[in-house]
Amino acid sequence: MEEKVREALDTIRPFLQEDGGDVELVGVDEDGTVRVKLTGACGGCPMAQQTLSMGVERIVKERVPEVKQVVAV
Numbered sequence: 001m002e003e004k005v006r007e008a009l010d011t012i013r014p015f016l017q018e019d020g021g022d023v024e025l026v027g028v029d030e031d032g033t034v035r036v037k038l039t040g041a042c043g044g045c046p047m048a049q050q051t052l053s054m055g056v057e058r059i060v061k062e063r064v065p066e067v068k069q070v071v072a073v
Contacts, residue, residue, distance in 0.1 A: 001028055002025075005025060005060060005064055007063070008059055008060045008064055009025055011059065012055060012056055012059050015055070016038075016051070016055075019042070020041035020042075021038060021039065021040040021042025022038075022039045022042065024038075024039055026073050028067075031068065032066055032067050032068035033069050033071060034069070034070045034071070035072075035073045036052070036070060036072060038052065038056075048072070049072075052071075052072050053070075056070055
């Protein structure tokens with residue numbers, strides 16, 4: 001499952017990088033929780049939570065149905 005999550009994040013990464021940010025995979029737990037770190041401009045952005053839930057989490061769950069949630073660490 002981790003490789004599929006990495007591939008999903010790779011599809012999102014160019015959009016984050018356009019705004020000076022990025023996303024780093026921290027880990028994938030057995031319960032389907034994906035832990036990520038938003039970096040660069042995304043790390044301190046006031047819209048980071050919205051980017052995480054409406055962007056990163058949505059795409060990852062669409063591409064990897066086993067994922068239950070995506071959380072920032």
